[in-house]
Amino acid sequence: MDALLLSLRLALCVSAILLAGGLPLAYWLAYSNWRGKFMLEAAVALPLVLPPTVLGFYVLVAMGPRGPLGKFWQTFFGHGLAFTFEGLVLASVLYSLPFAVQPLIASFESVDRKLLDASAVLGAGRLRTFWRVILPLSIPGVVTALVLSFAHTMGEFGVVLMVGGNLAGVTRTVSIDIYDHVQSLEYADANRMALVLLAISFSVLSVVYAFNRQVGRQIGHRLWTPWAAK
Amino acid sequence: MDTVGGEVNASTLTLRLQLQRSRAGSAPFLLDVSLQVPAGITILFGPSGAGKSTLLDCVAGLARPDSGRIGVGEEVLFDSRAQVNRPPQTRHVAYVFQTLALFPHFSAEENVAYGLTGLPHAESTARVEEIMKAFRVDKLRARKPAEISGGERQRIALARSLVTQPRVLLLDEPLSGLDAELKSAIVDDLRAWNAERRIPILYVTHAREEVDALGERVIAMDRGRVIGAGTPFEVLEVPRRKRLAQAAGFENLLSGTVVDLREADGVMRVRLNESRCEIEVPLGYAAAGDRVLVAIRAGDILLATSQPHDLSARNVIEGKIVAMEPRGTLVRARVDCGVEFVVHLTPGAVRALELAEGRHVWLVLKTHSCHLVEE
Numbered sequence: 110m111d112a113l114l115l116s117l118r119l120a121l122c123v124s125a126i127l128l129a130g131g132l133p134l135a136y137w138l139a140y141s142n143w144r145g146k147f148m149l150e151a152a153v154a155l156p157l158v159l160p161p162t163v164l165g166f167y168v169l170v171a172m173g174p175r176g177p178l179g180k181f182w183q184t185f186f187g188h189g190l191a192f193t194f195e196g197l198v199l200a201s202v203l204y205s206l207p208f209a210v211q212p213l214i215a216s217f218e219s220v221d222r223k224l225l226d227a228s229a230v231l232g233a234g235r236l237r238t239f240w241r242v243i244l245p246l247s248i249p250g251v252v253t254a255l256v257l258s259f260a261h262t263m264g265e266f267g268v269v270l271m272v273g274g275n276l277a278g279v280t281r282t283v284s285i286d287i288y289d290h291v292q293s294l295e296y297a298d299a300n301r302m303a304l305v306l307l308a309i310s311f312s313v314l315s316v317v318y319a320f321n322r323q324v325g326r327q328i329g330h331r332l333w334t335p336w337a338a339k
Numbered sequence: 340m341d342t343v344g345g346e347v348n349a350s351t352l353t354l355r356l357q358l359q360r361s362r363a364g365s366a367p368f369l370l371d372v373s374l375q376v377p378a379g380i381t382i383l384f385g386p387s388g389a390g391k392s393t394l395l396d397c398v399a400g401l402a403r404p405d406s407g408r409i410g411v412g413e414e415v416l417f418d419s420r421a422q423v424n425r426p427p428q429t430r431h432v433a434y435v436f437q438t439l440a441l442f443p444h445f446s447a448e449e450n451v452a453y454g455l456t457g458l459p460h461a462e463s464t465a466r467v468e469e470i471m472k473a474f475r476v477d478k479l480r481a482r483k484p485a486e487i488s489g490g491e492r493q494r495i496a497l498a499r500s501l502v503t504q505p506r507v508l509l510l511d512e513p514l515s516g517l518d519a520e521l522k523s524a525i526v527d528d529l530r531a532w533n534a535e536r537r538i539p540i541l542y543v544t545h546a547r548e549e550v551d552a553l554g555e556r557v558i559a560m561d562r563g564r565v566i567g568a569g570t571p572f573e574v575l576e577v578p579r580r581k582r583l584a585q586a587a588g589f590e591n592l593l594s595g596t597v598v599d600l601r602e603a604d605g606v607m608r609v610r611l612n613e614s615r616c617e618i619e620v621p622l623g624y625a626a627a628g629d630r631v632l633v634a635i636r637a638g639d640i641l642l643a644t645s646q647p648h649d650l651s652a653r654n655v656i657e658g659k660i661v662a663m664e665p666r667g668t669l670v671r672a673r674v675d676c677g678v679e680f681v682v683h684l685t686p687g688a689v690r691a692l693e694l695a696e697g698r699h700v701w702l703v704l705k706t707h708s709c710h711l712v713e714e
Contacts, residue, residue, distance in 0.1 A: 226401050227440035229427040231454035232503065241453070245444045 135213030165271025216250025356407030614677030
């Protein structure tokens with residue numbers, strides 16, 4: 110059960126960080142006219158196509174005692190990042206980034222530009238327009254972003270293995286735990302954990318789709334789904 | 340500068356601007372206008388693509404002209420030379436879009452209150468209530484835009500724009516899609532609201548009927564330029580250019596050659612294209628042999644089933660009906676007189692005269708129903 114709690118804790122942290130950071134990033138990606146924007150878009154989408162081991166490898170190197178991140182962390186917190194919970198959070202944030210940012214971009218972009226013009230003409234600045242118009246009309250995207258980053262972090266394996274290793278209570282997440290059980294031929298235990306993970310994932314996604322259908326109907330938006338991603 | 344009457348004073352919107360836009364796959368578009376809009380309703384009329392909406396965007400600050408100056412009274416909103424370009428938030432220019440752009444997640448009341456910030460709660464509530472009453476939508480306060488009918492949505496959009504007490508109101512075809520009665524009721528309320536405030540209202544439309552229904556002053560635009568300004572009669576009844584004549588609903592645009600001038604009578608005779616059909620039109624700047632274009636409204640042509648005598652009208656032309664097309668409350672008849680004329684008839688007239696395809700008829704045109712226009 111330690112592994113499940115750890116996974117839940119990790120997923121909660123990652124979703125919270127991704128929401129806080131994803132909103133401004135997605136806003137910028139949705140509305141900026143900068144020419145070089147495509148490169149940042151590509152960078153954000155990278156974890157969708159990169160093998161988790163490749164991502165994990167580079168993050169591990171950066172976090173190592175001689176890597177820039179590792180050195181930085183050592184200076185400020187007195188210990189390294191690799192094979193710690195914080196390191197795991199950081200790696201997971203990078204790995205789940207597109208799952209948070211892309212639904213946000215999609216829902217920001219589907220807000221009628223004329224509403225933004227109307228808001229500006231009525232005297233509202235960018236921040237007020239964002240909080241009062243863009244965000245309320247993007248709620249399905251926000252919920253999708255939260256849930257997908259949560260569910261994706263719950264189920265990640267490769268990155269955790271590369272960056273976190275397998276320390277009970279620190280970095281041994283559910284998926285690693287299941288892998289361990291299978292390796293030791295404890296199929297009953299593996300099955301129990303796998304079922305729990307399956308149930309959580311399915312119910313979370315069901316709730317999201319039901320919610321988005323409800324809200325989407327009210328505000329007339331197209332919905333973001335992973336297979337409609339760019 | 341094109342002024343269109345009315346008193347020029349401290350509330351007048353003055354603008355002079357140039358804006359070049361290159362659109363993929365078409366010739367670059369140049370907006371180059373200079374005009375003054377005094378207090379009261381001024382109609383900006385022209386075919387789609389004339390640059391009307393772009394002009395409004397420039398006034399509101401949603402588009403930036405390449406050069407020029409936009410001001411309201413003494414206040415400068417944009418001046419390329421002085422490098423002034425106030426953001427839309429601080430211009431106090433209200434703008435009602437064609438799509439209205441009501442916030443779908445807010446109630447009618449929240450929509451109207453959106454632009455009121457920094458006011459004590461009691462005052463903003465009072466102002467919202469007052470304006471919703473003025474536009475007769477105070478009963479719809481709690482409803483969302485999706486639950487409100489078309490005409491009332493338009494009223495709420497107007498209330499939302501005007502509650503902030505703007506200095507200029509821009510309307511981009513806000514009443515398109517409403518029937519005439521609903522439209523004039525809304526415009527009456529708008530006029531009543533503006534009676535004491537006297538702000539310039541620029542009303543964009545491409546619909547001829549709206550000009551007639553609203554109109555005190557008209558500015559006609561085409562291809563990025565002002566091509567006429569004045570009363571609806573001056574601008575639209577006597578159009579000087581072909582594109583405007585088409586937009587203003589002159590169904591018959593016929594090219595011809597001047598046969599002779601009769602200065603003493605103030606008329607000249609024009610032979611219509613490749614036909615023996617000659618008509619008398621008012622004297623224009625033309626000489627015998629010149630090519631000219633004559634515009635005639637389908638509704639200005641009389642139709643007779645026997646040759647009429649003793650008429651003041653100078654043009655009686657013989658022809659044959661080649662087609663009859665019912666169009667709502669009127670019938671559009673095409674009559675071949677060597678050149679083809681379009682004539683509008685009432686269904687009653689069609690029944691009384693037993694008009695049908697193939698029928699031999701005479702068309703009667705007053706000289707002054709024939710207008711010379713430029714290509």
